[in-house]
Amino acid sequence: MSSYAYRHYPYVRPPELDRPGARRPVVIVGAGIAGPTLALSLAVRGVPVLLLDDDDTVSLGSRSICQAKHSLEIWDRFGIAQRMVEKGITWEEGEVYLRDQPIYRFNLQPEPGHKFPAFVNLQQYYVEEYLYERCAIEPLIEMRHRNKIVGVAPRDDGVTVTVETPDGRYDLETDWLAACDGVRSPVRHLLGLPYPGEVFHDQFLIADIRLAGDLPRERRFWFYPPFHPTNSVLLHRQADDILRVDFQLGRDADPDEEKKPEKIDRRLRQMFGPEARWEHEWSSVYTFTCRMMERFVHGRVVFAGDAAHVVSPFGARGGNAAVADADNLAWKLARVIAGRSPASLLDSYCSERRAASRENIRQSTRSTDFITPKFEASRIIRDATLSLARDFPFARALINSGRLSVPTAHGGSPIDTPDADDDWSGGPSPGRAALDAPAGNGWLIDRLGLDFTLLTFGDQVAAPADLTPLAIDGSGLAAKRYDARPGTTYLVRPDRYVAARWRRYDEAAVQAALARAAGH
């Protein structure tokens, strides 16, 4: 059914089946999006990683397709983002229709001067393939396929992991265990940890099809289209001339009936007309849940990605949040393992990423409530908003067909230092992601280090050791985006979030903010 050629990655008999192996600093369970991203983020910081995967191939089906700018910037650190851009479909614009009329266009990145676009649509199997290939050439990463975790015994200073392979079981000792093992997380189940949240009953049909002809690049969303008059439809283009069509089916649809190929074809025929020809790639009838663990760090076991939190698909906040988790966790864990920060630094991973999950769940629940109103008055207000949208720009702004993923701000994180100067009128405040801009012959985002960076506008200062100094011209677009004047100084974290900023360089203030950001 799929045009993607799934390769099977080789299983190699692990030596631990025959004799005990060395204790590992980090074992990661799960090779979806979060696991390999975390493995690479640790390896580039010098931490050896063992990555366990229970099967031997990439994601079945396209699944997460909208790769956001922030994720591309993170993957770019491993040299694989350009390949994703080249293979995928770059898009920044979206169009919303009411019945057969376009009522609203939006541009997610209206201003040029960024290395990466707002979004690249690329099927999850390609993302995983590129991550796996990059892991394979990384000397510090050992990836084991068909190694399934079946036991977890946490202790104060580490974890004993029991792994099942085609040749039997073995035990592993590790200082840290990162569970990136998906929404049904075996690690979470083995530890008996709850996964509280909300179940939604509206059903949706995804039909990924290969369609000949001229395909739109932008995201399209219809309320009450003529070809599906009772509900909404979302259309996205992916690599290899594949379209994702997402039909809202309502609460009462019969999933077994809706899955039948002839039924799906009938829906597609109404949408694309009698002349259209397509092949099926993947289809799925789904409902969704919004859930979040109460804590992401349980002693030496850390959860990331869908294992820790899940949201509805509206807004592309699943896979992109998994990448952000990995990026937030990696530098902290690397510092703790190297003895440069106390283990309590990981508490900020939990608080920052739980705040991000709350925000993602809030946003995606709102989009869901707009797309699938839960009660009559809600539907009437929604439809009134739609009916005003053509003539009233304010109503267009209220249409919520998915507020698309942007880096979450974690204002008030204990490791960030709030502004002391009161004359900021813009720029990323502490707790916000650093912004890209042209810098020299390249991009600002490329010049932020794997550890802390001291970004100054104007003259270079004598930065303390431990900091990557970066001086940027005080008159360009970067200065404008950072609300900078000569002397403006930003302390940027290893995950390229702003830890602190000042109107003028003060070494003692920088040292204090650095110590705080490092968890001391």
Add this chain to the structure above:
Amino acid sequence: MEGALRRTLNLAQPDEIYNAIVDAHKGLSDEDCRAFDARLILLLVNHIGDEAVIREALKEATA
């Protein structure tokens, strides 16, 4: 044809306000919804005060 009625967005956090309006209707019967909307309209209309704006809105809200 633009008159006195504002057409562009005038809310700093539009999703918040939208959500608050929807939530205020949660659990109300149809009749209670109509009564709620009527009170809300009267409160806001009095606050706006400008008769030209109100008359234009009355016209625009007619489907």
